[in-house]
Amino acid sequence: MPESREHLPIKVVIPHQEDLRPPRGGGGPPKDFTDVFDQTRDALLTDLSKVHAHFDRIFTASNLPAVARITLREEALAKSHRPDALLSDRTCPIIGSENFGQLLISVRPDSLKRLEATISRSTAFTMQNDVSKILSIQPFSAQDALGNWTSSDLKAFLSEHHLSTLKLRLFNHRDPQLNDRILTELRKLAQKAGVEVPDALRYGQQLRVYRFHVAGDGGIAENGAIISDLAAFVGTQSVDVFEQFTVSAQSTPVQPMSADDIPSPSVDTEYPLVGIIDTGTDPNNARLQAWVVARDESEVPRIDQDNTHGSLVAGLIINGRAINHGHDGFPSGRAKIVDFVALPSSGSVTEDDLVDLLRSAFERHPEPRIWNMSINSKRLCQNDRFSEFAIALDALQDEFKVMIVNSAGNFNNAPLHPWRRPDLSDSDRIVAPADSLRALTVGSVAHLSRNNACAAPGEPSPFSRKEPGAAFVPKPDVTHFGGNSTRNLQYSQMGVLSIDGSGNIAETIGTSFAAPSVALTAAQLAAALEEPPSRHLLKAFVIHSAVLNSPEITAQDLPYRGFGKPPTVEDILRCRPWEATLVFDIDLPYSKRHFHKADFPVPPCLHKNDKAFGEIILTLVYDPPVDPFDGASYSQVNVDASLGTCWIDAEGVEDYSGRKIIPYPKDYSELFEKNQIEHGFKWSPVKVFRKCFSRIDSRDTWRITLEMSSRKPSSNPGSQPVALIATIRDPDKQRPVYDEVVQMMNRSGWITQNLQVREGVRIRATR
Numbered sequence: 001m002p003e004s005r006e007h008l009p010i011k012v013v014i015p016h017q018e019d020l021r022p023p024r025g026g027g028g029p030p031k032d033f034t035d036v037f038d039q040t041r042d043a044l045l046t047d048l049s050k051v052h053a054h055f056d057r058i059f060t061a062s063n064l065p066a067v068a069r070i071t072l073r074e075e076a077l078a079k080s081h082r083p084d085a086l087l088s089d090r091t092c093p094i095i096g097s098e099n100f101g102q103l104l105i106s107v108r109p110d111s112l113k114r115l116e117a118t119i120s121r122s123t124a125f126t127m128q129n130d131v132s133k134i135l136s137i138q139p140f141s142a143q144d145a146l147g148n149w150t151s152s153d154l155k156a157f158l159s160e161h162h163l164s165t166l167k168l169r170l171f172n173h174r175d176p177q178l179n180d181r182i183l184t185e186l187r188k189l190a191q192k193a194g195v196e197v198p199d200a201l202r203y204g205q206q207l208r209v210y211r212f213h214v215a216g217d218g219g220i221a222e223n224g225a226i227i228s229d230l231a232a233f234v235g236t237q238s239v240d241v242f243e244q245f246t247v248s249a250q251s252t253p254v255q256p257m258s259a260d261d262i263p264s265p266s267v268d269t270e271y272p273l274v275g276i277i278d279t280g281t282d283p284n285n286a287r288l289q290a291w292v293v294a295r296d297e298s299e300v301p302r303i304d305q306d307n308t309h310g311s312l313v314a315g316l317i318i319n320g321r322a323i324n325h326g327h328d329g330f331p332s333g334r335a336k337i338v339d340f341v342a343l344p345s346s347g348s349v350t351e352d353d354l355v356d357l358l359r360s361a362f363e364r365h366p367e368p369r370i371w372n373m374s375i376n377s378k379r380l381c382q383n384d385r386f387s388e389f390a391i392a393l394d395a396l397q398d399e400f401k402v403m404i405v406n407s408a409g410n411f412n413n414a415p416l417h418p419w420r421r422p423d424l425s426d427s428d429r430i431v432a433p434a435d436s437l438r439a440l441t442v443g444s445v446a447h448l449s450r451n452n453a454c455a456a457p458g459e460p461s462p463f464s465r466k467e468p469g470a471a472f473v474p475k476p477d478v479t480h481f482g483g484n485s486t487r488n489l490q491y492s493q494m495g496v497l498s499i500d501g502s503g504n505i506a507e508t509i510g511t512s513f514a515a516p517s518v519a520l521t522a523a524q525l526a527a528a529l530e531e532p533p534s535r536h537l538l539k540a541f542v543i544h545s546a547v548l549n550s551p552e553i554t555a556q557d558l559p560y561r562g563f564g565k566p567p568t569v570e571d572i573l574r575c576r577p578w579e580a581t582l583v584f585d586i587d588l589p590y591s592k593r594h595f596h597k598a599d600f601p602v603p604p605c606l607h608k609n610d611k612a613f614g615e616i617i618l619t620l621v622y623d624p625p626v627d628p629f630d631g632a633s634y635s636q637v638n639v640d641a642s643l644g645t646c647w648i649d650a651e652g653v654e655d656y657s658g659r660k661i662i663p664y665p666k667d668y669s670e671l672f673e674k675n676q677i678e679h680g681f682k683w684s685p686v687k688v689f690r691k692c693f694s695r696i697d698s699r700d701t702w703r704i705t706l707e708m709s710s711r712k713p714s715s716n717p718g719s720q721p722v723a724l725i726a727t728i729r730d731p732d733k734q735r736p737v738y739d740e741v742v743q744m745m746n747r748s749g750w751i752t753q754n755l756q757v758r759e760g761v762r763i764r765a766t767r
Contacts, residue, residue, distance in 0.1 A: 008575040008738050009754035011745070012583045013597075020592035023707070033076060033132035034125070040132050041119055047137040048116050051107065054139035058234050059109045064185060065178050066234050067140040067171050068092070070103040076133035077101045079711050083130035091115040095174050096629030099384035100471075104140065104629075106173045142231040145239050151228040157241065164215035167352070168198060168230060169238040169388065170208040172629050179208070182235035186210075189233060193226045201352055202359065204395030207628045209388055211242075211352055243351040243377040243389060243432065247279060247343060249309035251500050251508035252492065261323050261505060262287040262315070265336065272335040272523035274317050274516075275368035275402075277361060277375065278310035280341035282501045285311070291318045291334075294365060297341040299357055306345040307501035312508055313374055314339065315499035316516040323497045323505065329447055329481060331520045332568040338365045343375070351377070355392050362400040369402055369526055369535075372519035374512035376409040377432045384632050386470040387432040391628045397438040398623075403535045404439040405519040407511035408476040409465040415487040416462035418454040420556070428465055435470040437635060437685060438623060440522065440539055443562055444482025444514040448494045452486045458551075460560035463489070464511055467559040471632035473684045476562040477539070478546045480517040483509030518542065524569040530756035536621045537585055539686070540723040544581075544619035545572040547664070547688055548727060555667040563619075563664075563688055573757055579729030580741035583755060586706070588639070589719045593708035596656075598646060599748040600702035603740030606730060607698040615731050616661050618643060618689040620706075622722045625715060635683040636715035639708045639722055643689065645700035656703060664690035683711075692731060 052059075055066040070087070077100055087094050091114045092105040107115075119131050146154065158164070170186070173179055187197050190212070198210035214226045231239050264287070265271060273293065280297060281288055288311065289295070297305070314337055315323060321330035340361040343349050349357070354375070361371070379387065397404060409431040411424075421428070434441045444461035446453070454462035461482050469475030484494035491509045498513065500506035522542055526533060533541070543563050549571065550564025566572065575581050580603075586595060606614040624637035643661040668681070706724065710716045730737050745752055 008577065009757070010573065010575060010581045010583055011742065011752045012585065012755050014751040014753065015584065015586055015595065015597070016751070019595055019597050020589065021594045021596060022592050023594055030129060031081065032129065033073070034128050035132075037128045037132045040134065044119055044131065044134060044137055045116060048112060048119070051137060051139045052109070052112050054141070055107065055234070062185065064181055064234050065106045065108050065173055067095070068105050068107050069098070069138050069140055069144075070105055071135045071138070072101040072103065072133055073135050074101065079709075081133055082712065083133050084712075085126045086118065086130035091118055093174070095172065096631065097633050098631040100632050102384075102631070104171070106178070142228070145231045145236045147238060147240065149239070151231060154227050154239070154241070158214070163241065164213055165242065166212045166214050166227070166230065167240045167242045167388070168210045168212045168236060170210065170235045171237045172206065172208055186233065186235060189229060193229065195226060201355065203355060203388055203392035204628060207388065207391055243379050244348050245351060245354050245375045245377050246348045247309045247375055247512060248347055249312055249508060251308060251312060251506040253500060253502070253504040253506050254497065255505050257285075257287070257499055257503050257505055259287070262291070262319055262499065264290055270527070272333070272520070272527040273338065273368045274335045274519050274523045275338040275340060275361065275365060275371035276310060276313055276317070277340050277342045277358065277371060277373040278313050279343045279347065280305050280307050280310045281314045281337075281339050282307045282311045282499070282503065285499070285503050288314065288318070288499060291336050292339050293336050293367070295339040295341070296361070296364060299360065300341045300344050304344045305341060306347065309347070309374070309512065310339065310341070311501045312498040312506065312513060313372060313516050316496065316513060317372065317520045320498065320517055320520070323499070327447060329565070331517050331524065332570060333520070333524050335520050335523050338368050340365065351389050355389070355396075358393070358396055362396060362402060366400070370519050370523040371402055371404050372516050373404050374407045374515045376407060376434065379432050380426065380429045381432065381435045381468070381470045383471065386435050386437070386634045390433045390436040390470065391626070391634070393433050393436045394438045394626060397535070401535070403522065403538065404436065405515050405522060406433055406436065406439050406441055407515045408434045408441055408443040410463045410510050410512075411465050412463055412489065414489050416454055416485065416489065417487070418462065419456070419459040421460075421462070421560070430465040430467060430469060430475055434465070434475055435473070437473065437626065438535070440478070440518060440542060441469070441476040442511060442515040442518045443476035443479040443560060444511045445479045445561065445565060446484035446494065447481040449484055450493055453484050453494055454487060455484050461485070461509070462487070463509065464560060471634065472681055473635070474558060474562070474681060474686065477543055477686060478518060478562045479565050480514040482511050482514030485509055518566065521566055521569060525572060528569060528573060528757050530758050534585070534721060534723070536623045536721060537723040540619050540621035540725050541572055542566050543621065543686060543688070544617070544725040544727070547617055547619060547690065552690070553665050555665045555670050558665055558668065573755070575738050576733075577739070578733045578735055578737050579727055580738045581725060581727045584724040584726070586722050586724070587719045588706060588708055588722050590708065590716050595706035596703060598701055598703045599744070599750070600643060600704045601741045601744035601748070602702055602728065603737055603744060605735035605737060605740050610698050611694065612696045612698045612700075613694040614737075615692045615729050616643060616690070617727045618661060619725045620687045620722065622685050622720060624685050624720065625717050627711075627715065630711065633683070633711055635685060636711045637708060637717060637720055638683045639706055639720060641687065641689060641724055642705040642707070643726070644703065645696065646703040647701060656705065660693065660696060661689045661691040664688040
């Protein structure tokens with residue numbers, strides 16, 4: 001059917017209290033692992049003896065707790081199998097985890113003896129079953145704290161790069177008195193070594209990260225032994241260098257900037273606002289500065305600035321579509337900016353300094369809710385943990401109620417590869433801070449191509465890094481235009497255009513320049529809504545629109561494309577006659593953590609020969625509570641969505657036939673092992689479900705369902721805010737889906753209202 005020019009609003013569904021239900025009681029008996037109890041008990045008693053021997057010197061000299069690592073059997077990795085009865089406050093409590101199936105326990109002489117006695121003497125099924133779940137118990141050693149370093153390698157690295165500080169992460173025993181004892185002993189260690197007392201860093205309320213000045217008066221060459229001492233210190237979880245975060249802006253001037261490229265802002269228009277953490281914009285470019293609401297260079301003096309990268313980012317936010325010859329794939333509007341200069345002319349800043357800079361930016365400039373940060377490290381995301389910087393970034397976003405849009409990072413190891421890229425053994429995996437759970441991470445796709453280019457328009461850029469993120473969480477979330485290149489990184493006439501630091505239109509490539517378009521879109525969307533959206537709802541709109549706007553992806557595409565490329569805000573905020581979009585913004589209480597909404601509208605126009613057909617897309621986004629000490633299990637709450645058919649049985653009880661709309665992409669499980677999906681992606685706070693269907697009984701009643709679970713009882717939230725966006729549409733774009741969906745919701749007694757869009761906010765660029 002022809003598209004209507006009439007604005008068809010998105011519908012917001014108001015839940016009823018009766019839609020919220022406690023989980024059904026019961027469940028089966030616990031899984032029985034006791035067939036291996038005898039051999040497991042003997043092996044664990046041997047392990048405990050070795051753990052005690054390993055820490056005997058420390059236990060004799062101090063009253064400090066130590067840490068041991070529990071490795072679970074693969075078949076016992078599910079959260080319901082955690083050996084909580086065995087590893088309790090009475091024995092050796094669990095204080096955290098590392099990779100899936102690896103638990104960290106706090107150990108002291110008396111607690112080790114009690115654990116040993118419990119394992120050797122217990123006859124109760126629960127205890128014997130917990131014992132049987134464990135594969136091994138090993139002491140956490142100095143080498144574990146060093147990770148991939150050796151003491152000599154780390155000392156050499158510090159000397160070679162003229163560094164004098166280390167990043168020290170202490171265990172959190174979840175006991176303030178024990179933690180204080182450990183910190184007191186660490187300070188004594190520093191005093192004995194003749195180096196400065198460590199600085200506590202603000203990486204979030206729970207993370208215990210310190211800056212340790214290891215060089216002392218004699219330099220690292222004379223004080224290198226401190227590295228071994230720190231690694232062997234019983235309170236140390238990790239010893240590492242502070243990561244360097246960098247930007248690089250290879251750009252080619254095309255022509256001098258004209259007045260049309262950066263027009264003056266209209267005094268009658270209220271523009272969205274985007275904060276930029278970068279190298280700063282060109283202070284001598286008056287047209288650029290007319291769009292700068294605040295320019296904060298208090299942390300980086302002007303004499304130490306190179307404004308190229310920051311200006312390129314800003315130009316795309318201010319007028320990216322017009323600068324790129326009106327290409328309609330770029331956002332249609334403009335935004336003003338808060339320009340926070342964070343990186344000096346070297347283009348590099350250390351992780352600890354960047355955390356402080358971000359805090360300063362958010363404290364001094366509370367107006368922007370969306371911040372663009374096209375800054376990356378060189379450290380690949382890891383399977384078993386989220387980076388400390390990503391954890392700090394999540395804490396800052398929570399504290400200041402902002403959303404960071406960041407880049408996935410660039411893979412510049414020429415020769416690059418045409419699409420489809422071969423398996424590069426994770427060398428092209430995304431880099432920190434793209435593993436931030438709260439941030440919106442952006443990869444790059446090409447918008448132009450020519451002979452010898454690696455990508456056709458719409459395909460992933462050859463330099464754009466890929467998922468998985470930490471703990472197999474899918475990242476990037478979305479993509480946008482960041483340019484294209486040949487195998488040797490030549491990008492002439494294939495890059496994105498923006499404003500450089502010298503007043504020129506310049507061409508460049510990189511995920512750094514894909515992120516600003518998404519940041520602009522998110523800021524436009526937030527400004528366009530009458531009610532300021534929550535961060536998770538805003539993210540849900542961006543990701544859901546990307547799915548709607550993009551061709552169907554496969555599991556092989558997702559690591560590079562994310563969930564697609566979002567369209568313009570005009571397209572995000574409207575429905576077409578052949579589709580209907582519904583928003584569920586729910587505060588899901590843990591006591592009633594199941595949400596059931598029957599009579600989901602599959603309209604009559606999508607019925608044929610007593611069968612329903614069409615396409616349904618669901619996007620689920622939420623910000624779960626996190627535990628920085630739980631390693632790969634950092635995300636503490638899982639919410640799952642399901643849409644399927646149901647009926648009322650003879651006793652009046654609603655029965656559910658199960659999911660009909662499947663996780664997207666449908667072949668995602670082929671990418672990783674089952675336990676990585678179950679324990680990683682399952683806990684991802686972004687999930688998409690999509691299905692084209694053609695043979696479902698049209699007489700069935702459809703039900704949408706949300707179900708919440710947590711990793712452990714201490715993680716149970718009082719409630720979990722959740723955003724679910726659902727679109728049902730006619731693949732042929734012919735039938736009156738919107739009108740019939742609205743009529744069905746009215747007949748079913750659903751309470752709905754139109755998504756309220758502000759009339760006074762300009763979101764369309766001047767044509």
